[in-house]
Amino acid sequence: MNRRKFVKNSVLTASALSIGSQMAEAAEKKEIKGETFNLNYAPHQGMFKNHAGDNFIDQIKYMADLGFRSIEDNGMMKRSVDEQEKIGNTLASLGMDMGVFVIDKGGNGANTFAAGKEEYNEIFLKSCHKAVEVAKRTNAKWMTVVPGNFERRLPLDIQTGNVIETLRRGAEIFEPHGLVMVLEPLSDSPDLFLRTSVQTHMICKAVDSPSCKILYDAYHLQKNEGNLITNMKYCWDEIDYIQIGDNPGRKEPYTGEINYKNVFKFLYEQGFKGIVGMEHGLSEGGKEGENKLVAAYRKADDFL
Template identity: 40%
Template sequence: MPRHLTPSRRSILAGTLAGIGAASYARAARKAPNAARFSLKFAPHEGSFASRGSRIEQIAYAADQGFTAWEDNEAAARPVAEQEAMGKALRQRGMTMGVLVASMPKWDKYRPLLGSGDRAEQDAMLADIRRSVDVAKRLDAKWMTVVTGFMDPKVPVDIQTARIIEVMRRAGDIAAQNGLILVMEPLNTITNHPNIFMRTIPQGYAIATAVANPAVKVLADLYHAQIQAGNLIPTLETCWSEIAYIQFGDNPGRLEPSTGEINHHNIVRWLKGRRYDGVIGMEHGNSLAGRAGEDRLIAAYREIDAA
Protein backbone atom coordinates (compact mmCIF):
# COMPACT_ATOMS: atom_id res chain seq x y z
CA MET A 1 0.00 0.00 0.00
CA PRO A 2 1.32 3.46 -0.74
CA ARG A 3 2.59 4.59 2.62
CA HIS A 4 1.04 8.03 2.51
CA LEU A 5 -2.48 6.57 2.38
CA THR A 6 -2.28 5.16 5.90
CA PRO A 7 -3.85 7.10 8.80
CA SER A 8 -0.40 7.79 10.29
CA ARG A 9 0.86 9.17 6.98
CA ARG A 10 -2.22 11.34 6.62
CA SER A 11 -1.54 12.85 10.02
CA ILE A 12 2.00 13.74 8.99
CA LEU A 13 0.90 15.34 5.74
CA ALA A 14 -2.18 17.13 7.07
CA GLY A 15 -2.41 20.61 8.46
CA THR A 16 -1.35 23.68 6.54
CA LEU A 17 -0.33 21.87 3.36
CA ALA A 18 -3.70 22.10 1.60
CA GLY A 19 -3.62 25.79 0.74
CA ILE A 20 -3.63 26.59 -2.95
CA GLY A 21 -4.23 30.33 -2.98
CA ALA A 22 -3.12 32.74 -5.65
CA ALA A 23 0.01 33.72 -3.72
CA SER A 24 1.09 30.08 -3.45
CA TYR A 25 0.57 29.54 -7.14
CA ALA A 26 2.52 32.69 -8.02
CA ARG A 27 5.48 31.47 -6.00
CA ALA A 28 5.26 28.05 -7.71
CA ALA A 29 5.35 29.57 -11.18
CA ARG A 30 7.78 32.42 -10.74
CA LYS A 31 11.09 30.94 -11.98
CA ALA A 32 13.01 28.06 -13.48
CA PRO A 33 14.83 25.52 -11.28
CA ASN A 34 17.93 26.97 -9.62
CA ALA A 35 19.71 23.62 -9.13
CA ALA A 36 20.97 21.10 -11.64
CA ARG A 37 18.21 18.78 -12.79
CA PHE A 38 18.39 15.17 -11.66
CA SER A 39 19.19 12.79 -14.49
CA LEU A 40 16.29 10.50 -13.48
CA LYS A 41 12.69 11.52 -12.80
CA PHE A 42 12.68 11.14 -9.03
CA ALA A 43 9.24 12.19 -7.76
CA PRO A 44 8.72 13.67 -4.28
CA HIS A 45 5.23 13.91 -2.82
CA GLU A 46 3.37 16.14 -0.42
CA GLY A 47 5.27 16.02 2.87
CA SER A 48 8.70 15.45 1.34
CA PHE A 49 9.27 19.21 1.78
CA ALA A 50 6.60 19.97 4.36
CA SER A 51 8.44 22.93 5.88
CA ARG A 52 8.18 24.84 2.60
CA GLY A 53 4.45 25.51 2.89
CA SER A 54 1.44 24.46 0.85
CA ARG A 55 1.33 21.66 -1.70
CA ILE A 56 1.90 24.14 -4.52
CA GLU A 57 4.85 25.69 -2.68
CA GLN A 58 6.31 22.24 -2.13
CA ILE A 59 6.09 21.56 -5.87
CA ALA A 60 7.89 24.86 -6.50
CA TYR A 61 10.60 24.01 -3.99
CA ALA A 62 11.08 20.52 -5.46
CA ALA A 63 11.47 22.02 -8.94
CA ASP A 64 14.01 24.52 -7.62
CA GLN A 65 16.05 21.61 -6.25
CA GLY A 66 16.16 19.95 -9.68
CA PHE A 67 13.34 17.40 -9.34
CA THR A 68 11.41 16.92 -12.57
CA ALA A 69 8.48 14.77 -11.40
CA TRP A 70 5.86 14.69 -8.66
CA GLU A 71 3.68 11.96 -7.16
CA ASP A 72 0.33 12.24 -5.40
CA ASN A 73 -1.41 9.05 -4.37
CA GLU A 74 -4.33 10.96 -2.90
CA ALA A 75 -4.99 13.23 -5.88
CA ALA A 76 -8.37 11.64 -6.65
CA ALA A 77 -9.64 12.57 -3.18
CA ARG A 78 -8.77 16.26 -3.54
CA PRO A 79 -11.27 18.92 -4.65
CA VAL A 80 -11.30 19.61 -8.38
CA ALA A 81 -9.93 23.12 -7.83
CA GLU A 82 -6.90 21.67 -6.04
CA GLN A 83 -6.33 19.13 -8.79
CA GLU A 84 -6.45 21.88 -11.41
CA ALA A 85 -4.09 24.11 -9.44
CA MET A 86 -1.61 21.29 -9.01
CA GLY A 87 -1.77 20.41 -12.71
CA LYS A 88 -1.15 24.05 -13.62
CA ALA A 89 1.85 24.27 -11.27
CA LEU A 90 3.37 21.08 -12.67
CA ARG A 91 2.95 22.25 -16.25
CA GLN A 92 4.45 25.63 -15.41
CA ARG A 93 7.54 23.91 -14.00
CA GLY A 94 7.79 21.27 -16.72
CA MET A 95 7.35 18.46 -14.20
CA THR A 96 5.98 15.01 -14.99
CA MET A 97 3.06 13.78 -12.91
CA GLY A 98 3.62 10.33 -11.46
CA VAL A 99 1.02 7.90 -10.16
CA LEU A 100 -2.25 8.69 -8.51
CA VAL A 101 -4.31 5.93 -6.91
CA ALA A 102 -7.28 4.80 -8.99
CA SER A 103 -8.42 1.89 -6.81
CA MET A 104 -7.32 0.99 -3.30
CA PRO A 105 -8.63 -1.68 -0.89
CA LYS A 106 -10.62 -0.89 2.22
CA TRP A 107 -7.91 -1.81 4.71
CA ASP A 108 -10.18 -1.90 7.73
CA LYS A 109 -12.62 -4.29 6.03
CA TYR A 110 -10.18 -6.53 4.10
CA ARG A 111 -12.11 -5.90 0.89
CA PRO A 112 -12.38 -6.27 -2.02
CA LEU A 113 -11.96 -9.95 -2.77
CA LEU A 114 -11.68 -9.55 -6.52
CA GLY A 115 -11.01 -13.24 -7.00
CA SER A 116 -14.08 -14.34 -5.07
CA GLY A 117 -16.38 -14.13 -8.07
CA ASP A 118 -18.42 -11.31 -6.54
CA ARG A 119 -19.28 -9.21 -9.58
CA ALA A 120 -20.37 -6.27 -7.43
CA GLU A 121 -16.90 -5.93 -5.93
CA GLN A 122 -15.31 -6.10 -9.36
CA ASP A 123 -17.73 -3.50 -10.72
CA ALA A 124 -16.99 -1.19 -7.79
CA MET A 125 -13.28 -1.34 -8.58
CA LEU A 126 -13.98 -0.53 -12.23
CA ALA A 127 -16.15 2.40 -11.15
CA ASP A 128 -13.20 3.74 -9.11
CA ILE A 129 -11.05 3.62 -12.23
CA ARG A 130 -13.65 5.43 -14.33
CA ARG A 131 -13.93 8.18 -11.71
CA SER A 132 -10.15 8.61 -11.68
CA VAL A 133 -9.86 9.21 -15.42
CA ASP A 134 -10.87 12.87 -15.18
CA VAL A 135 -8.43 13.38 -12.30
CA ALA A 136 -5.59 11.99 -14.40
CA LYS A 137 -6.51 14.33 -17.26
CA ARG A 138 -6.46 17.39 -15.00
CA LEU A 139 -2.96 16.46 -13.87
CA ASP A 140 -1.66 15.25 -17.24
CA ALA A 141 -1.04 11.93 -15.50
CA LYS A 142 -0.21 8.80 -17.46
CA TRP A 143 -0.14 6.16 -14.72
CA MET A 144 -2.75 5.16 -12.15
CA THR A 145 -2.17 2.67 -9.33
CA VAL A 146 -4.40 -0.32 -8.73
CA VAL A 147 -4.15 -2.70 -5.76
CA THR A 148 -5.94 -5.94 -6.59
CA GLY A 149 -7.48 -6.59 -3.18
CA PHE A 150 -7.15 -9.44 -0.70
CA MET A 151 -6.94 -13.22 -0.83
CA ASP A 152 -10.19 -15.14 -0.46
CA PRO A 153 -9.49 -18.15 1.79
CA LYS A 154 -12.47 -20.01 0.33
CA VAL A 155 -11.32 -19.94 -3.29
CA PRO A 156 -8.28 -21.71 -4.80
CA VAL A 157 -5.51 -19.28 -5.70
CA ASP A 158 -5.52 -20.33 -9.36
CA ILE A 159 -9.23 -19.54 -9.63
CA GLN A 160 -8.71 -16.16 -7.98
CA THR A 161 -5.88 -15.44 -10.39
CA ALA A 162 -8.07 -16.22 -13.40
CA ARG A 163 -10.82 -13.94 -12.12
CA ILE A 164 -8.42 -11.08 -11.45
CA ILE A 165 -7.01 -11.45 -14.96
CA GLU A 166 -10.56 -11.12 -16.27
CA VAL A 167 -11.35 -7.99 -14.25
CA MET A 168 -8.01 -6.42 -15.16
CA ARG A 169 -8.81 -6.96 -18.82
CA ARG A 170 -11.97 -4.92 -18.30
CA ALA A 171 -10.00 -2.30 -16.38
CA GLY A 172 -7.38 -2.20 -19.10
CA ASP A 173 -10.01 -1.42 -21.71
CA ILE A 174 -11.06 1.64 -19.69
CA ALA A 175 -7.46 2.81 -19.35
CA ALA A 176 -6.61 2.20 -23.00
CA GLN A 177 -9.62 4.18 -24.19
CA ASN A 178 -8.32 7.16 -22.23
CA GLY A 179 -4.62 6.86 -23.02
CA LEU A 180 -3.72 5.76 -19.48
CA ILE A 181 -1.72 2.92 -17.95
CA LEU A 182 -2.87 1.03 -14.87
CA VAL A 183 0.05 -0.17 -12.77
CA MET A 184 -0.78 -3.03 -10.40
CA GLU A 185 1.17 -2.77 -7.17
CA PRO A 186 2.41 -5.88 -5.35
CA LEU A 187 2.61 -5.31 -1.58
CA ASN A 188 4.47 -7.19 1.12
CA THR A 189 2.61 -9.45 3.53
CA ILE A 190 5.42 -9.72 6.10
CA THR A 191 5.60 -6.21 7.51
CA ASN A 192 2.61 -4.23 6.25
CA HIS A 193 -0.23 -6.03 4.47
CA PRO A 194 -1.14 -9.56 5.59
CA ASN A 195 -3.36 -11.49 3.21
CA ILE A 196 -3.01 -9.08 0.28
CA PHE A 197 -3.51 -10.87 -3.03
CA MET A 198 -0.67 -9.54 -5.18
CA ARG A 199 2.56 -9.81 -3.22
CA THR A 200 5.47 -10.15 -5.68
CA ILE A 201 6.62 -8.54 -8.90
CA PRO A 202 6.66 -11.93 -10.69
CA GLN A 203 3.02 -12.48 -9.71
CA GLY A 204 2.19 -9.10 -11.22
CA TYR A 205 4.20 -10.03 -14.29
CA ALA A 206 2.19 -13.21 -14.75
CA ILE A 207 -1.14 -11.36 -14.53
CA ALA A 208 -0.04 -8.50 -16.79
CA THR A 209 1.26 -10.99 -19.36
CA ALA A 210 -2.05 -12.84 -19.31
CA VAL A 211 -4.07 -9.61 -19.61
CA ALA A 212 -1.98 -8.79 -22.69
CA ASN A 213 -2.95 -5.12 -22.81
CA PRO A 214 -0.26 -2.38 -22.85
CA ALA A 215 -2.55 -0.39 -20.56
CA VAL A 216 -2.07 -2.91 -17.71
CA LYS A 217 1.42 -3.13 -16.24
CA VAL A 218 3.22 -3.54 -12.90
CA LEU A 219 4.41 -0.99 -10.36
CA ALA A 220 7.68 -2.19 -8.83
CA ASP A 221 7.83 -0.72 -5.32
CA LEU A 222 11.27 -1.83 -4.18
CA TYR A 223 10.49 -1.43 -0.50
CA HIS A 224 7.77 -4.06 -0.74
CA ALA A 225 9.80 -6.22 -3.12
CA GLN A 226 12.83 -6.27 -0.83
CA ILE A 227 10.78 -7.37 2.16
CA GLN A 228 8.78 -9.99 0.32
CA ALA A 229 11.47 -11.64 -1.82
CA GLY A 230 14.62 -9.55 -2.32
CA ASN A 231 16.71 -10.42 -5.39
CA LEU A 232 15.77 -7.03 -6.81
CA ILE A 233 17.89 -6.56 -9.91
CA PRO A 234 17.42 -10.09 -11.29
CA THR A 235 13.68 -9.75 -10.66
CA LEU A 236 13.54 -6.42 -12.47
CA GLU A 237 15.51 -7.93 -15.34
CA THR A 238 13.20 -10.92 -15.68
CA CYS A 239 9.97 -8.94 -15.39
CA TRP A 240 11.06 -5.74 -17.11
CA SER A 241 8.72 -6.02 -20.10
CA GLU A 242 5.71 -5.66 -17.79
CA ILE A 243 7.09 -3.00 -15.40
CA ALA A 244 5.96 0.55 -16.16
CA TYR A 245 6.69 2.39 -12.93
CA ILE A 246 9.25 2.27 -10.09
CA GLN A 247 9.08 3.39 -6.47
CA PHE A 248 11.96 3.65 -4.00
CA GLY A 249 11.90 3.28 -0.22
CA ASP A 250 14.65 1.69 1.86
CA ASN A 251 14.15 -1.20 4.25
CA PRO A 252 13.79 -1.31 7.21
CA GLY A 253 11.97 1.93 7.98
CA ARG A 254 10.71 2.95 4.54
CA LEU A 255 12.91 6.02 4.45
CA GLU A 256 15.23 7.62 1.89
CA PRO A 257 18.07 5.74 0.17
CA SER A 258 21.12 4.88 2.32
CA THR A 259 19.08 4.46 5.51
CA GLY A 260 18.60 0.70 5.08
CA GLU A 261 19.80 -2.39 3.28
CA ILE A 262 18.90 -1.71 -0.38
CA ASN A 263 21.80 -0.83 -2.67
CA HIS A 264 20.16 2.04 -4.54
CA HIS A 265 23.43 2.94 -6.24
CA ASN A 266 23.47 -0.35 -8.10
CA ILE A 267 19.76 -0.14 -8.89
CA VAL A 268 20.19 3.35 -10.35
CA ARG A 269 23.11 2.12 -12.43
CA TRP A 270 20.94 -0.73 -13.70
CA LEU A 271 18.06 1.61 -14.53
CA LYS A 272 20.37 3.96 -16.39
CA GLY A 273 21.78 1.00 -18.28
CA ARG A 274 18.24 0.18 -19.29
CA ARG A 275 17.73 3.81 -20.36
CA TYR A 276 14.74 4.04 -18.07
CA ASP A 277 13.10 7.43 -18.55
CA GLY A 278 9.98 6.88 -16.48
CA VAL A 279 9.14 8.21 -13.04
CA ILE A 280 10.69 6.88 -9.83
CA GLY A 281 8.33 7.65 -6.97
CA MET A 282 9.97 8.61 -3.68
CA GLU A 283 7.50 6.45 -1.77
CA HIS A 284 8.92 6.92 1.72
CA GLY A 285 9.32 9.29 4.62
CA ASN A 286 12.28 11.38 5.73
CA SER A 287 14.70 10.00 8.31
CA LEU A 288 15.08 13.37 10.03
CA ALA A 289 12.41 15.88 10.95
CA GLY A 290 12.11 19.37 9.53
CA ARG A 291 14.48 21.07 7.14
CA ALA A 292 17.41 18.90 8.21
CA GLY A 293 15.43 15.91 6.93
CA GLU A 294 14.57 17.66 3.69
CA ASP A 295 18.23 18.52 3.10
CA ARG A 296 19.19 14.94 3.87
CA LEU A 297 16.57 13.71 1.41
CA ILE A 298 17.95 15.85 -1.41
CA ALA A 299 21.52 14.82 -0.61
CA ALA A 300 20.58 11.13 -0.66
CA TYR A 301 19.09 11.45 -4.13
CA ARG A 302 22.02 13.52 -5.41
CA GLU A 303 24.32 10.75 -4.23
CA ILE A 304 22.52 7.92 -5.99
CA ASP A 305 21.79 10.00 -9.09
CA ALA A 306 25.56 10.27 -9.57
CA ALA A 307 25.87 6.47 -9.75
Protein backbone atom coordinates in the same frame (compact mmCIF):
# COMPACT_ATOMS: atom_id res chain seq x y z
CA MET B 1 59.36 40.63 7.14
CA ASN B 2 58.53 44.31 6.62
CA ARG B 3 55.12 45.69 7.54
CA ARG B 4 53.91 46.19 3.94
CA LYS B 5 54.75 42.60 2.99
CA PHE B 6 53.15 41.28 6.19
CA VAL B 7 49.89 43.16 5.51
CA LYS B 8 49.85 41.96 1.88
CA ASN B 9 50.33 38.32 2.93
CA SER B 10 47.65 38.66 5.60
CA VAL B 11 45.17 40.01 3.06
CA LEU B 12 45.96 37.20 0.61
CA THR B 13 45.56 34.59 3.35
CA ALA B 14 42.21 36.06 4.47
CA SER B 15 41.07 36.23 0.84
CA ALA B 16 42.01 32.60 0.23
CA LEU B 17 40.17 31.51 3.35
CA SER B 18 37.11 33.50 2.26
CA ILE B 19 37.19 32.00 -1.26
CA GLY B 20 37.63 28.52 0.21
CA SER B 21 34.68 29.06 2.51
CA GLN B 22 32.55 30.34 -0.39
CA MET B 23 33.51 27.35 -2.53
CA ALA B 24 32.61 24.94 0.26
CA GLU B 25 29.28 26.71 0.76
CA ALA B 26 28.58 26.66 -2.98
CA ALA B 27 29.41 22.93 -3.14
CA GLU B 28 27.04 22.28 -0.26
CA LYS B 29 24.25 24.26 -1.93
CA LYS B 30 24.84 22.41 -5.21
CA GLU B 31 24.46 19.12 -3.35
CA ILE B 32 21.12 20.27 -1.96
CA LYS B 33 19.52 22.11 -4.86
CA GLY B 34 19.81 23.18 -8.46
CA GLU B 35 20.69 20.59 -11.07
CA THR B 36 18.27 17.95 -12.36
CA PHE B 37 18.99 14.30 -11.64
CA ASN B 38 19.95 11.49 -14.00
CA LEU B 39 16.67 9.71 -13.18
CA ASN B 40 13.21 11.23 -12.83
CA TYR B 41 12.60 11.08 -9.07
CA ALA B 42 9.17 12.13 -7.76
CA PRO B 43 8.66 13.46 -4.22
CA HIS B 44 5.23 13.73 -2.60
CA GLN B 45 3.34 16.22 -0.47
CA GLY B 46 4.92 17.04 2.88
CA MET B 47 8.48 16.02 2.00
CA PHE B 48 9.66 19.65 1.97
CA LYS B 49 7.09 21.40 4.15
CA ASN B 50 9.77 22.79 6.48
CA HIS B 51 11.36 24.70 3.60
CA ALA B 52 8.29 25.42 1.45
CA GLY B 53 5.40 25.63 3.93
CA ASP B 54 2.16 23.68 4.11
CA ASN B 55 0.73 24.70 0.72
CA PHE B 56 1.16 21.87 -1.79
CA ILE B 57 1.54 24.22 -4.77
CA ASP B 58 4.41 26.01 -3.00
CA GLN B 59 5.96 22.64 -2.20
CA ILE B 60 5.80 21.63 -5.87
CA LYS B 61 7.57 24.85 -6.87
CA TYR B 62 10.26 24.20 -4.28
CA MET B 63 10.69 20.65 -5.59
CA ALA B 64 11.25 22.08 -9.06
CA ASP B 65 13.90 24.44 -7.65
CA LEU B 66 15.66 21.42 -6.15
CA GLY B 67 15.88 19.79 -9.58
CA PHE B 68 13.01 17.30 -9.32
CA ARG B 69 10.94 16.85 -12.48
CA SER B 70 7.88 14.98 -11.18
CA ILE B 71 5.62 14.48 -8.20
CA GLU B 72 3.30 11.68 -7.13
CA ASP B 73 0.19 11.88 -4.98
CA ASN B 74 -1.63 8.75 -3.83
CA GLY B 75 -4.66 10.71 -2.64
CA MET B 76 -5.23 12.79 -5.77
CA MET B 77 -8.70 11.33 -6.40
CA LYS B 78 -9.84 12.65 -3.00
CA ARG B 79 -8.86 16.23 -3.83
CA SER B 80 -11.40 18.75 -5.15
CA VAL B 81 -11.68 19.35 -8.88
CA ASP B 82 -10.35 22.88 -8.36
CA GLU B 83 -7.28 21.61 -6.51
CA GLN B 84 -6.64 18.94 -9.12
CA GLU B 85 -6.72 21.55 -11.86
CA LYS B 86 -4.39 23.89 -9.95
CA ILE B 87 -1.90 21.07 -9.45
CA GLY B 88 -2.09 20.08 -13.12
CA ASN B 89 -1.60 23.68 -14.27
CA THR B 90 1.33 24.18 -11.90
CA LEU B 91 3.07 21.04 -13.13
CA ALA B 92 2.55 22.09 -16.75
CA SER B 93 3.98 25.57 -16.11
CA LEU B 94 7.07 24.06 -14.46
CA GLY B 95 7.57 21.36 -17.09
CA MET B 96 7.02 18.64 -14.49
CA ASP B 97 5.24 15.28 -14.79
CA MET B 98 2.50 13.80 -12.66
CA GLY B 99 3.25 10.37 -11.22
CA VAL B 100 0.86 7.80 -9.80
CA PHE B 101 -2.30 8.30 -7.85
CA VAL B 102 -4.30 5.45 -6.29
CA ILE B 103 -7.57 4.15 -7.72
CA ASP B 104 -10.11 3.47 -4.98
CA LYS B 105 -11.58 -0.01 -5.31
CA GLY B 106 -13.84 0.27 -2.25
CA GLY B 107 -12.12 -1.04 0.86
CA ASN B 108 -8.40 -1.64 1.27
CA GLY B 109 -8.23 -5.43 1.25
CA ALA B 110 -11.77 -6.68 1.79
CA ASN B 111 -13.24 -5.81 -1.62
CA THR B 112 -10.84 -8.11 -3.41
CA PHE B 113 -10.72 -8.84 -7.12
CA ALA B 114 -9.85 -12.44 -6.19
CA ALA B 115 -13.41 -13.07 -5.01
CA GLY B 116 -14.91 -12.56 -8.47
CA LYS B 117 -17.88 -10.69 -6.99
CA GLU B 118 -19.62 -8.31 -9.37
CA GLU B 119 -20.47 -5.79 -6.64
CA TYR B 120 -16.75 -5.39 -5.90
CA ASN B 121 -15.94 -5.08 -9.57
CA GLU B 122 -18.56 -2.39 -10.13
CA ILE B 123 -17.04 -0.22 -7.40
CA PHE B 124 -13.62 -0.54 -9.02
CA LEU B 125 -14.85 0.09 -12.58
CA LYS B 126 -16.77 3.17 -11.47
CA SER B 127 -13.54 4.48 -9.92
CA CYS B 128 -11.72 3.77 -13.19
CA HIS B 129 -14.11 6.05 -15.08
CA LYS B 130 -13.61 8.74 -12.44
CA ALA B 131 -9.84 8.28 -12.64
CA VAL B 132 -9.87 9.10 -16.35
CA GLU B 133 -11.25 12.55 -15.54
CA VAL B 134 -8.74 13.07 -12.72
CA ALA B 135 -5.90 12.09 -15.07
CA LYS B 136 -7.05 14.66 -17.64
CA ARG B 137 -7.05 17.45 -15.05
CA THR B 138 -3.60 16.60 -13.72
CA ASN B 139 -1.86 15.43 -16.91
CA ALA B 140 -1.36 12.03 -15.28
CA LYS B 141 -0.67 8.75 -17.03
CA TRP B 142 -0.26 6.12 -14.27
CA MET B 143 -2.66 4.95 -11.57
CA THR B 144 -1.85 2.47 -8.81
CA VAL B 145 -4.07 -0.60 -8.46
CA VAL B 146 -3.93 -3.17 -5.65
CA PRO B 147 -6.27 -6.17 -6.18
CA GLY B 148 -6.86 -6.73 -2.45
CA ASN B 149 -6.67 -9.81 -0.23
CA PHE B 150 -6.69 -13.51 -0.98
CA GLU B 151 -10.15 -15.09 -1.13
CA ARG B 152 -8.98 -18.18 0.73
CA ARG B 153 -12.19 -20.16 0.23
CA LEU B 154 -11.36 -20.38 -3.48
CA PRO B 155 -8.56 -22.29 -5.22
CA LEU B 156 -5.59 -20.04 -6.00
CA ASP B 157 -5.89 -20.45 -9.77
CA ILE B 158 -9.56 -19.43 -9.65
CA GLN B 159 -8.59 -16.35 -7.65
CA THR B 160 -5.94 -15.50 -10.23
CA GLY B 161 -8.48 -15.87 -13.04
CA ASN B 162 -10.87 -13.53 -11.22
CA VAL B 163 -8.14 -10.91 -10.81
CA ILE B 164 -7.21 -11.13 -14.49
CA GLU B 165 -10.82 -10.73 -15.61
CA THR B 166 -11.39 -7.65 -13.46
CA LEU B 167 -8.17 -6.04 -14.67
CA ARG B 168 -9.09 -6.69 -18.31
CA ARG B 169 -12.32 -4.75 -17.76
CA GLY B 170 -10.37 -1.91 -16.18
CA ALA B 171 -7.86 -1.87 -19.02
CA GLU B 172 -10.70 -1.49 -21.55
CA ILE B 173 -11.63 1.78 -19.84
CA PHE B 174 -8.08 3.18 -19.89
CA GLU B 175 -6.81 2.04 -23.30
CA PRO B 176 -8.67 4.67 -25.39
CA HIS B 177 -7.09 7.41 -23.26
CA GLY B 178 -3.53 6.06 -23.25
CA LEU B 179 -3.60 5.63 -19.47
CA VAL B 180 -1.88 2.87 -17.51
CA MET B 181 -2.92 1.15 -14.31
CA VAL B 182 0.17 -0.18 -12.57
CA LEU B 183 -0.22 -3.19 -10.28
CA GLU B 184 1.70 -2.99 -7.02
CA PRO B 185 2.79 -6.07 -5.07
CA LEU B 186 2.83 -5.14 -1.36
CA SER B 187 4.42 -6.42 1.84
CA ASP B 188 2.04 -4.81 4.35
CA SER B 189 0.17 -8.03 5.12
CA PRO B 190 0.46 -11.73 4.15
CA ASP B 191 -3.27 -11.57 3.39
CA LEU B 192 -2.65 -9.47 0.26
CA PHE B 193 -3.09 -11.40 -2.98
CA LEU B 194 -0.37 -9.65 -5.00
CA ARG B 195 2.99 -10.40 -3.37
CA THR B 196 5.81 -10.82 -5.90
CA SER B 197 7.12 -9.31 -9.11
CA VAL B 198 6.95 -12.55 -11.11
CA GLN B 199 3.35 -13.18 -10.02
CA THR B 200 2.47 -9.66 -11.18
CA HIS B 201 4.35 -10.23 -14.45
CA MET B 202 2.25 -13.34 -15.13
CA ILE B 203 -0.98 -11.44 -14.52
CA CYS B 204 0.06 -8.56 -16.80
CA LYS B 205 0.89 -11.07 -19.54
CA ALA B 206 -2.55 -12.62 -19.14
CA VAL B 207 -4.36 -9.25 -19.21
CA ASP B 208 -2.33 -8.46 -22.35
CA SER B 209 -2.93 -4.71 -22.44
CA PRO B 210 -0.69 -1.62 -22.67
CA SER B 211 -2.91 -0.24 -19.91
CA CYS B 212 -1.94 -2.92 -17.35
CA LYS B 213 1.68 -2.94 -16.18
CA ILE B 214 3.83 -3.40 -13.06
CA LEU B 215 4.62 -0.86 -10.37
CA TYR B 216 7.89 -2.21 -8.98
CA ASP B 217 8.23 -0.88 -5.42
CA ALA B 218 11.73 -1.84 -4.29
CA TYR B 219 10.89 -1.36 -0.60
CA HIS B 220 8.04 -3.89 -0.64
CA LEU B 221 9.81 -6.32 -2.94
CA GLN B 222 13.04 -6.27 -0.95
CA LYS B 223 10.93 -7.53 1.95
CA ASN B 224 8.94 -10.08 -0.05
CA GLU B 225 11.54 -11.52 -2.41
CA GLY B 226 14.86 -9.61 -2.49
CA ASN B 227 17.20 -10.12 -5.45
CA LEU B 228 15.98 -6.79 -6.82
CA ILE B 229 18.01 -6.30 -9.99
CA THR B 230 17.65 -9.93 -11.14
CA ASN B 231 13.89 -9.87 -10.62
CA MET B 232 13.60 -6.54 -12.42
CA LYS B 233 15.43 -8.14 -15.36
CA TYR B 234 12.94 -11.03 -15.37
CA CYS B 235 9.97 -8.64 -15.38
CA TRP B 236 11.43 -5.72 -17.30
CA ASP B 237 9.09 -5.90 -20.29
CA GLU B 238 6.07 -5.30 -18.03
CA ILE B 239 7.55 -2.74 -15.59
CA ASP B 240 6.26 0.78 -16.24
CA TYR B 241 6.77 2.56 -12.93
CA ILE B 242 9.27 2.37 -10.05
CA GLN B 243 8.92 3.33 -6.39
CA ILE B 244 11.56 3.16 -3.71
CA GLY B 245 12.22 3.33 0.02
CA ASP B 246 15.11 1.82 1.92
CA ASN B 247 14.60 -1.24 4.10
CA PRO B 248 14.26 -1.53 7.03
CA GLY B 249 12.52 1.70 7.97
CA ARG B 250 11.13 2.89 4.61
CA LYS B 251 13.21 6.05 4.56
CA GLU B 252 15.58 7.68 2.02
CA PRO B 253 18.58 5.87 0.47
CA TYR B 254 21.53 5.10 2.78
CA THR B 255 19.30 4.49 5.78
CA GLY B 256 18.91 0.73 5.21
CA GLU B 257 20.36 -2.24 3.38
CA ILE B 258 19.52 -1.56 -0.29
CA ASN B 259 22.37 -0.43 -2.56
CA TYR B 260 20.38 2.23 -4.39
CA LYS B 261 23.38 3.52 -6.33
CA ASN B 262 23.50 0.13 -8.08
CA VAL B 263 19.72 0.00 -8.48
CA PHE B 264 19.61 3.48 -10.02
CA LYS B 265 22.56 2.67 -12.28
CA PHE B 266 20.72 -0.43 -13.48
CA LEU B 267 17.59 1.60 -14.27
CA TYR B 268 19.65 4.15 -16.18
CA GLU B 269 21.52 1.51 -18.15
CA GLN B 270 18.21 -0.13 -19.05
CA GLY B 271 17.15 3.17 -20.57
CA PHE B 272 14.35 3.72 -18.06
CA LYS B 273 12.70 7.07 -18.85
CA GLY B 274 9.78 6.76 -16.46
CA ILE B 275 9.25 8.03 -12.94
CA VAL B 276 10.95 6.80 -9.78
CA GLY B 277 8.52 7.59 -6.98
CA MET B 278 9.96 8.52 -3.58
CA GLU B 279 7.32 6.66 -1.55
CA HIS B 280 9.00 6.81 1.82
CA GLY B 281 9.49 8.98 4.89
CA LEU B 282 12.45 11.01 6.13
CA SER B 283 14.93 9.69 8.66
CA GLU B 284 15.27 13.10 10.35
CA GLY B 285 12.89 16.00 10.95
CA GLY B 286 13.08 19.69 10.14
CA LYS B 287 15.02 21.42 7.40
CA GLU B 288 18.09 19.34 8.23
CA GLY B 289 16.18 16.15 7.46
CA GLU B 290 14.97 17.55 4.15
CA ASN B 291 18.50 18.58 3.19
CA LYS B 292 19.74 15.11 4.16
CA LEU B 293 17.06 13.58 1.91
CA VAL B 294 18.19 15.56 -1.14
CA ALA B 295 21.86 14.89 -0.40
CA ALA B 296 21.11 11.15 -0.26
CA TYR B 297 19.51 11.28 -3.71
CA ARG B 298 22.41 13.33 -5.08
CA LYS B 299 24.82 10.69 -3.79
CA ALA B 300 22.83 7.69 -5.04
CA ASP B 301 22.15 9.38 -8.39
CA ASP B 302 25.87 10.00 -8.98
CA PHE B 303 26.54 6.71 -10.76
CA LEU B 304 27.95 7.91 -14.09
